[in-house]
Amino acid sequence: MDNINLLVSSLEYIECHLKDSIKTIDIANACYCSKSTLEKLFHYVYHISVHDYLTRRRMMAAGRLLIEQPELSILSVAVEYGYNSHEAFSRAFKEIWNCNPSEFRNRKYSEIFPRLRAPIKEGDLYIMGRRNVDISQLYDLFCERRNCCFICCDIKNMIHINDVSHKAGDLAILESMRRMEEAAGDEDIVFRIGGDEFCILTGSSSQDYAEKIAEAIKSHNEETFAYEDRQIPLSLYTTVTKASGSHVRYNELFSELHLAIRDSKP
Numbered sequence: 001m002d003n004i005n006l007l008v009s010s011l012e013y014i015e016c017h018l019k020d021s022i023k024t025i026d027i028a029n030a031c032y033c034s035k036s037t038l039e040k041l042f043h044y045v046y047h048i049s050v051h052d053y054l055t056r057r058r059m060m061a062a063g064r065l066l067i068e069q070p071e072l073s074i075l076s077v078a079v080e081y082g083y084n085s086h087e088a089f090s091r092a093f094k095e096i097w098n099c100n101p102s103e104f105r106n107r108k109y110s111e112i113f114p115r116l117r118a119p120i121k122e123g124d125l126y127i128m129g130r131r132n133v134d135i136s137q138l139y140d141l142f143c144e145r146r147n148c149c150f151i152c153c154d155i156k157n158m159i160h161i162n163d164v165s166h167k168a169g170d171l172a173i174l175e176s177m178r179r180m181e182e183a184a185g186d187e188d189i190v191f192r193i194g195g196d197e198f199c200i201l202t203g204s205s206s207q208d209y210a211e212k213i214a215e216a217i218k219s220h221n222e223e224t225f226a227y228e229d230r231q232i233p234l235s236l237y238t239t240v241t242k243a244s245g246s247h248v249r250y251n252e253l254f255s256e257l258h259l260a261i262r263d264s265k266p
Helices: 003-016 024-030 035-046 050-068 074-080 086-097 136-145 158-164 166-183 207-218 250-263
Strands: 120-122 125-127 150-155 189-192 197-201 223-227 230-234 236-241
Touching: 003 024, 003 035, 003 050, 024 035, 024 050, 035 050, 050 074, 050 086, 074 086, 136 189, 136 197, 136 250, 150 166, 150 207, 150 250, 158 166, 158 230, 166 189, 166 197, 166 207, 166 223, 166 230, 197 250, 207 236, 236 250
Parallel strands: none
Antiparallel strands: 120 125, 150 197, 150 236, 189 197, 223 230
């Protein structure tokens, strides 16, 4: 199995077994490769371990379940995703979402760590670009709404925040999405569409409506978030756009959103 197909198979296996008690060795065995081969490939392409990716995807799915089925106890959700205790699940959940499961139930759901896609290989190089993130859910919703406005955002100076630590970078992503969720209306949905790029697909075709949300997001620029004993300022580039044409394909939507983000920068 070549490296691209190995990544495709491993990502698919993970998605199909989020509720099962699997480890990296199980994923490697299912893909007919060694654990070290899979780990090295994941680190090389995605800069994350298989275990960390599996944990993040589990916590994304668990977060969705907490919101969509409030009648379920936190322990029930924990057991469904392979945790034997409330405490162990809460520790893993807080590491990803920066809040406890009980607190999370009072917020909107946005997937901060969407499913990864396999890269394109050109010669000896893996071409990731921004399309390593799966935006299928966003595209399906866009196909229903078509003429609705997008608000696109990008974190300013993300490289400097990551230089502090990758945990600080994760907190910056959480804080960015929190600000977007807070500004968005009930029918608007926040999506992460890249490393530090996001969009809100609104439920309205009104440019004025979308501009008000964009201004509400920008009003928080330079406000800080806490990382250990530091306060780190966070600002977002923000712009409003609509996808052109009535028959925009998946990759075209991806490109148009990222072009809008690029054009929003001075």
